[in-house]
Amino acid sequence: MNTPAPLSEETARPLGPLPVGHPRVEARKVGVLLVNLGTPDATDFRSMRRYLREFLSDRRVIETPRAIWLPILYGIVLNTRPGRVGKAYQTIWNKDLDESYLRTYTRNQSDRLAEALGDHPTVKVDWAMRYGQPSIADKLEALKAAGCDRIVLFPLYPQYAAATTATVNDKAFQALMKMRWQPALRTVPPYHDDPAYIEAIAASIEAHLATLDWEPEIVLSSFHGIPQSYFDKGDPYHCHCMKTARLVRERLGWSKERFMPTFQSRFGPEEWLQPYTDKTVEKLAKEGVKRIAVINPGFVSDCLETLEEIAGEAAEIFHHNGGEHFTHIPCLNDSTGGMDVIEAVVRRELQGWV
Ligand SMILES: C=CC1=C(C)c2cc3[nH]c(cc4nc(cc5[nH]c(cc1n2)c(C)c5CCC(=O)O)C(CCC(=O)O)=C4C)c(C)c3C=C
Ligand SMILES: [Fe+2]
């Protein structure tokens, strides 16, 4: 009777010499891929347009039917927005490295995580962007070529949203569709209520306020918004943001009046999650509040939406309407507190693989 030959050890694990003509097989490793939103390569019109076209063509981001959205995108948005937003990017550009801070911080996070995981020499850490470069597909290919047959995919969003977390996962699985020998992929779940994350945010608020010679009457916890209709369709994002804000507030021992969740970065004419950050800042100033601080717990790294929209625009709105002291509390970025969170989440997701 003919029994099939057992799979050779070398096919799965190159311990001995491979047969002549056999494709090269690397020693098994585990990959960790950090993924953030993305960023333009430069602030000129063409670079901005390329970036915004990719971003705003994503059906997870803009759910408006294509027949309605594409004429608006190509007829209006991509002719007007690249110039305006390019100017905004120029004001927050990392001039030393000629790149956006989002890119600088994401790369630093990857480098620092690789150092922190030095006790696992078979783990390879890298980073990618959902829109623009370096792409998720290229980085998954590179990790696979380096021998990673298991990859932890980490969308850098504490709160889950289809427009952020799900689109990163979609893009990664799309890349896997082209591979004959796919790596196993683990996607990191949201960590909006993880004690390490809550502690890092609360501690960063305390540390920042300790540097001031004034005390804010109110601290706003400003999250990126999503259209209200996405929430109505079942996106858990709003609940995740509210839970993060509550846990941070409880950890600080503050009242609901002192620490308030708000939502920023509206796009388009639809209603978005409320209360809006800009309107709240204006209202507080008009009501006579003189000193406020704003933190952005949903942003792992400072970017256009935190540096320009909050530290720049929101501060201006506050001062213009009678406010006196405004401070933006930086994102965790590549700080020790921020890296502790990323490391804790990654170590948990690596369990059973290292
Ligand atoms: C309908 C449009 C958008 C949704 C939904 C949306 C959700 C969303 N975005 C982030 C995080 C970031 N967004 C950033 C920039 C940005 N966001 C939108 C639109 C939507 N975002 C646009 C058009 C832009 C580009 C700038 C602009 O044209 O105004 C950024 C900053 C990127 C950078 O390079 O600095 C981040 C980060 C989250 C977390 C989120 C949903 C939860
Ligand atoms: Fe956004």
Ligand SMILES: [Fe+2]
């Ligand atoms: Fe809810």
